[in-house]
Amino acid sequence: MTAETADRGPDASDAPPPDRRREQRGWYFYDFACSVYSTSVLTVFLGPYLTSVAKAAADAEGFVHPLGVPVRAGSVFAYSVSLSIVLAVLVMPLAGAWADRTGRKKPLLAASAYLGAAATAGMFFLAGDRYLLGALLLIVANASLAVSMVLYNAYLPQIAEPDERDAVSSRGWAFGYVAGALVLVLDLVLYGSHASFGLSEGDAVRICLASAGVWWGAFTLIPLRRLRDRRVTQRGGGEGAVGSGWRQLVSTLRDMRRHPLTLSFLLAYLVYNDGIQTVISQASVYGAEELGLEQTTLIVAVLLVQILAVVGALAMGRLAVSYGAKRTILGSLAVWTLILAAGYFLPAGAPVWFFVLAAAIGLVLGGSQALSRSLFSHLVPRGKEAEYFSAYEMSDRGLSWLGPLVFGLAYQLTGSYRDAIVSLIAFFALGFVLLARVPVRRAVAAAGNPVPARI
Numbered sequence: 052m053t054a055e056t057a058d059r060g061p062d063a064s065d066a067p068p069p070d071r072r073r074e075q076r077g078w079y080f081y082d083f084a085c086s087v088y089s090t091s092v093l094t095v096f097l098g099p100y101l102t103s104v105a106k107a108a109a110d111a112e113g114f115v116h117p118l119g120v121p122v123r124a125g126s127v128f129a130y131s132v133s134l135s136i137v138l139a140v141l142v143m144p145l146a147g148a149w150a151d152r153t154g155r156k157k158p159l160l161a162a163s164a165y166l167g168a169a170a171t172a173g174m175f176f177l178a179g180d181r182y183l184l185g186a187l188l189l190i191v192a193n194a195s196l197a198v199s200m201v202l203y204n205a206y207l208p209q210i211a212e213p214d215e216r217d218a219v220s221s222r223g224w225a226f227g228y229v230a231g232a233l234v235l236v237l238d239l240v241l242y243g244s245h246a247s248f249g250l251s252e253g254d255a256v257r258i259c260l261a262s263a264g265v266w267w268g269a270f271t272l273i274p275l276r277r278l279r280d281r282r283v284t285q286r287g288g289g290e291g292a293v294g295s296g297w298r299q300l301v302s303t304l305r306d307m308r309r310h311p312l313t314l315s316f317l318l319a320y321l322v323y324n325d326g327i328q329t330v331i332s333q334a335s336v337y338g339a340e341e342l343g344l345e346q347t348t349l350i351v352a353v354l355l356v357q358i359l360a361v362v363g364a365l366a367m368g369r370l371a372v373s374y375g376a377k378r379t380i381l382g383s384l385a386v387w388t389l390i391l392a393a394g395y396f397l398p399a400g401a402p403v404w405f406f407v408l409a410a411a412i413g414l415v416l417g418g419s420q421a422l423s424r425s426l427f428s429h430l431v432p433r434g435k436e437a438e439y440f441s442a443y444e445m446s447d448r449g450l451s452w453l454g455p456l457v458f459g460l461a462y463q464l465t466g467s468y469r470d471a472i473v474s475l476i477a478f479f480a481l482g483f484v485l486l487a488r489v490p491v492r493r494a495v496a497a498a499g500n501p502v503p504a505r506i
Contacts, residue, residue, distance in 0.1 A: 071210055071211075073277055074206075074210045074277055074278055074279065075210050075211065075219055075222075076277065077273055077274045077276065077277025077278050078203070078206055078207075078210055078219075078223060078274055078277075078278060079222055079223050079226040080226065080270055080273040080274050080277075081160075081164075081199075081203050081223075081270075081271065081273075081274040082203075082223045082224060082226045082227035082230070083226045083227060083229070083230040083270050083273075084164070084230070084266065084267050084268075084269070084270035084271045084273070084274070085164065085167070085196060085199065085200075085227070085267050085271070086226075086227030086228065086230050086231045087230055087231055087234045087263045087266045087267060088167065088171055088192065088196060088263050088264070088267055089196075089227075089231070089331065090231035090234065090235060090353060090357060091231070091234050091235060091238055091259055091260070091262075091263040092171055092174070092192070092260055092263050093132075093193070093331065093332050094331055094332065094334060094335055094353050094356075095235070095238070095259075095335050095349055095350055095353045096238075096256050096259050096260055096335075096346075097128070097174070097185070097189060097260060098128045098332065098333065098335045098336040098339075099335055099336060099339040099340070099346065099349070100177070100185075100253075100256050100260075101127060101128045101131070101177070101182060101185045101186070101189070102124065102125055102127065102128055102336060102339075102340065104177065104178075104179070104180060104181060104182045104185055105124040105125075105127040105128075105182040105185075106124045106125075107179065107180045107182075108124070108180035108182050109124040113125075115127065115182060117183060117186075122463075123462070123463050123466075124182075125336075125340060125462055126459040126460075126462055126463050127182055127186060128189075128333075128336060129332075129333060129336075129455040129456070129458050129459030129462070130186075130455070130456070130459050131185075131186040131189045131190055132189070132193060132332050132455040133453075133455045133456045133459070134186075134190050135189060135190040135191075135192075135193035135194045135197075136193070136194070136197065136455075138190060138194040139193070139194040139197035139198060142194060142198050143197065143198055143201050146159050146163070146198050146201055146202065147201055148298075150201075150202060150205070154280055154281050154282055155280045156202040156205060156206070156278075156280055157202075157275060157278060157279075157280055159198070159202055160199055160202040160203065160271075160274070160275070160278075161271070161275055163195045163196075163198040163199040163202070164195070164199045164267065164268070164271045165268055165271070166191065166195045167191070167192045167193075167194075167195030167196050167199065167264075167267065168264045168265070168267040168268035168271070169264065169268070170188045170189075170191040170192040170195065170264070171188070171192045171260065171261070171263050171264030171267060172261045172264030172265055172268075173188050173261075173264070174188050174192075174257065174260035174261055174264070175257045175258065175260065175261035176257075177257060177260070178253060178257065192264075201440065203274075204424060204440045204443065205440040206278060207219065207220060207424065207425070207428055207440075208428050208431060208440075209281060210278075211428075213428075213429060213500065213501060213503065214503060216425040216428045216429070217368050217371050217372070217376060217421075217422060217425040218368055219425075220368075220421045220422070220424045220425040220428075221364045221365055221367070221368035221417070221418070221421040221422070221425070222365075223421070224360070224364040224417040224418075224420060224421040225360075225361045225364045225365055225417065227417075228357045228358075228360040228361045228364065228417055229357075229361055230266075230270075231353075231357040231360075232354055232357035232358050232361070234262070234263065234266060235350060235353060235354040235357060236354065237262075238259045238262075238350060239347070239350045239351065239354065241255050241258060241259060242255045242256065242259060242346060242347065242350060243347050243350075252346075256346075303435075303439065303442050304442065306435070307439075307442065310430070310432065310494075310497055310498055312430070312489060312490065312491075312493060312494035312497055313427075313430040313431070313439075313494060313497075313498060315485070315488070315489045315494075316426070316427060316430055316486070316489050316491070316494065317427075317442065317443065318485055319482050319485035319486035319488075319489060320423055320427070320443075320482075320486075322478055322481050322482040322485060323384055323387075323419075323478060323479055323481075323482025323483065323485075323486070324420070324423065324482075325453055325454040325478050326387065326454055326475050326476075326477075326478030326479045326482065327387070327416070327419065327420065328454060328455075329454030329455050329457075329458055329475055329478070330387075330390075330391070330412070330475060331416075332455060333455065333458050333471070333472070334353075334412075335349050335353070336468070337394070337468050337471075337472055338352065338405060340468055341399065341467075341468035341469060341472075342397060342398075342399045342400065342401070342405060343399050343400050344400070344402055344405060348402045348405065351406070352402075352405055352406055352409040353409070355406060355409045355410055355413060356409050356410075356412050356413040356416065357413070358413065359410055359413030359414050360413045360414075360416045360417040361417070362413075362414070363413055363414040363415060363416065363417050363418050364416075364417030364418050364421050366414075366418065367379050367383065367415075367417070367418025367419070367421070367422060368418065368421065368422070370382075370418075371422055371425075371505065372505060373505065374505065375491075375505040375506050376422045376425060376426040376491075376505075376506060377426065377486065377489070377491045377506065379418065379422055380419055380422050380423060380426070380486065381483060381486060381487060383415040383418060383419040384419070384479050384482055384483040384486070385483065386411065386414075386415045387415060387419070387479045388476055388479045388480060388483075389411075390408060390411050390412060390415075391472060391473060391475055391476045391479070392473070392476065393408060393411075394408055394472050394473075395469050395472060395473040424443075426491065426506070427439075427440075427443050429491075429494075429495045429498070429500055429503070429506065430491075430494050430495060430498050430500075431498060431500075432498045432499055432500075433499060433500065454475060454478060457471075457474055457475070458471045458472070458474065458475065459471075461474045491506050492506055
């Protein structure tokens with residue numbers, strides 16, 4: 052917290068177990084609510100659909116010209132993802148400052164969640180050559196999700212004891228993947244049988260996009276009812292919280308200099324998570340444009356990812372109990388590297404091999420993210436959860452524009468999605484090296500926290 056904050060409210064250790072369990076169950080449901088955006092919208096439908104809309108608006112050379120700048124139509128989606136993350140980076144410190152000063156995370160969580168849900172529902176109107184509308188809605192929805200995750204993740208140290216966090220974090224990711232799988236089944240039925248419903252293919256896609264926004268908004272009600280804000284004692288009140296956002300971020304980073312091992316972990320996470328986020332957002336574009344796969348094939352592949360991600364998140368949580376979170380994450384990064392190398396050589400028009408790759412992604416996706424979140428929670432000094440998790444989300448999103456930008460530029464320059472996908476190996480290789488150099492047991496102790504038996 053900032054210098055103006057003198058105290059913080061009760062944390063997990065202060066709450067009776069029944070109340071803590073109730074909050075944890077409510078917390079899981081925000082993953083259940085927002086994950087359908089990541090799966091149905093960002094991973095499956097919007098990339099190929101926005102690309103097709105941009106191509107409909109392109110000139111004879113395949114370029115569109117937003118603000119007079121020539122952009123290859125196939126790069127519009129990747130560039131829009133990058134811009135959304137830049138916007139999120141500008142807004143997240145302001146949201147973190149306001150939450151820290153007032154102790155009221157729920158109002159901002161509600162505002163960001165419902166803004167993102169509304170933008171997603173608005174994708175129903177993305178038709179014809181309205182690629183600029185699609186890009187704008189994507190930027191708003193993706194930035195809103197990032198801001199909401201700052202507030203959502205900051206609850207973890209407050210609702211879970213240190214020895215619970217790997218399991219609680221993994222269950223949250225598992226809830227999200229269950230939701231993604233359920234919605235994808237419904238999407239598959241609608242899209243695969245769109246003609247029998249009297250719908251065109253485009254109509255079916257737009258309904259799938261919009262319904263993800265409705266789902267996001269509806270299930271956000273559960274965490275908003277069950278999570279509670281912690282009272283914060285302040286000097287000087289909450290005014291000026293918005294204006295102090297960047298000052299708080301600078302103050303937090305200065306404070307982190309007293310915890311260089313925590314900063315070292317954040318750097319490693321920033322690098323490898325950028326690779327993960329880019330694979331998630333660009334996989335369907337790669338499958339549709341480079342491998343020539345049908346939309347139904349892509350839906351089934353992502354559905355397979357969702358189902359196996361539930362198993363993978365829970366299984367990697369158990370592996371962390373035996374081998375420690377750090378070693379388990381390192382193993383997952385090695386698998387990610389092999390996945391991208393295999394993806395480069397995938398033959399076009401061969402859905403079976405694409406399914407094999409999707410299964411491998413599913414087994415490492417949820418666990419690598421869930422364990423990163425829980426590992427970081429051990430590196431946060433007591434009483435500074437909100438500001439440190441704001442920095443964590445800044446690390447999560449702060450350079451997550453770089454992977455999509457590299458992907459988009461690689462395609463812009465070469466016209467090959469294979470070259471674009473293989474360029475992402477660098478993020479996993481460098482992230483592996485950086486994480487391997489972090490002495491996590493020493494980092495936990497340096498943060499003033501009890502060191503778990505396995506970490």
